[in-house]
Amino acid sequence: MPAWITAFASAxxxxxxxxxxxxxxxxxxxxxxxxxxxxxxALRVPSSLVGGAEPAAGLAARGRRLSWLIGILWTALVVALAGPRLVLPATALPASGREIILALDLSGSMERKDFSLDGQTVSRLDAVKRVGADFIRRRAGDRIGLVEFADQAYVAAAPTFDTATVARTLEEATIGLVGRSTGIGDGLGLALKRLAPAQIANAEGGGPPPARDKVVVLLSDGANNAGQTAPKDVAQLARELGVRLYTIALGPIDMADNPDNEQDVVDVETLRAMAEVSGGKAFRVKTTDDLENVANAIDELEGGRAKAPPLPLRRDLWPWPAALAFLCACGLLVTRRRA
Structure with missing residues (x-):
């Protein structure tokens, strides 16, 4: 069979x-x-009526037209009932099976302008928005969520494959909605709750958590001074649940090296300990270039995305034979009225 016939039939x-x-x-x-x-x-018809009747040839032609209309009508109805569909080519999307939540610190210190973008000095939050949104958009095929925390923590975007929406949510983040302190433990705890609710239920019931490929990327520029949970305890829970934790310590000055006793400096040691307890990795960021390098490093660490089998897209074509059947039915009605 010629290739073009096979291609046409498969469409x-x-x-x-x-x-x-x-x-x-x-x-x-x-x-x-x-x-x-x-x-x-049999019916006897007077000769006066037979003389004015249509000739036999005209009746035969009309009968053939009616037969054709009825045949086309029936064929169109059956084809419409069968539901013809056009098979469209679909592009294979990347897929990894990962679920990633970005836990973002929205404390007041994120307003400090000590980062640069495009040659201009910007706040820490603005730099995180630019780099973080780009990182999220690159993770097509993953389920991405966003948790923001300060005095309290809340889910800004539930895990979803719609990475563009999550990126826009990050770009619209505003300081002050949930306070200006830093509740690192609560932020991580809420991320774990939304990331693995079934796993937490199994862990509380004494059962082993199911194996899932889940990741939390936590970014903070301060020290835990709010909330009800200790960061290291929540990091231990992440380890028990099999969730990898990447911590990003943001800011030019460490709490351990703070000669001027400045306020709201980043607690690098706690963030590093959290990552080690959970089996993840800690990163130190002092400039925008460092932040971009960290985003690229995490992207590589959580690589392994492959092309998922493309789902065939089909477009229904049954309205066309249905419309043809309707036109044939109208033709039959007109023909019978004229007769």
Missing amino acids: FDFAAPLALLLLPLPFAARLLPPEREGRSG
């Missing part, structure tokens, strides 16, 4: 192909035996 299919078995039904009806003699009736 179409039917939702209910068995309906096509109805196509020969009218022809099968014509094969039924005629009525037996003696049961048919």
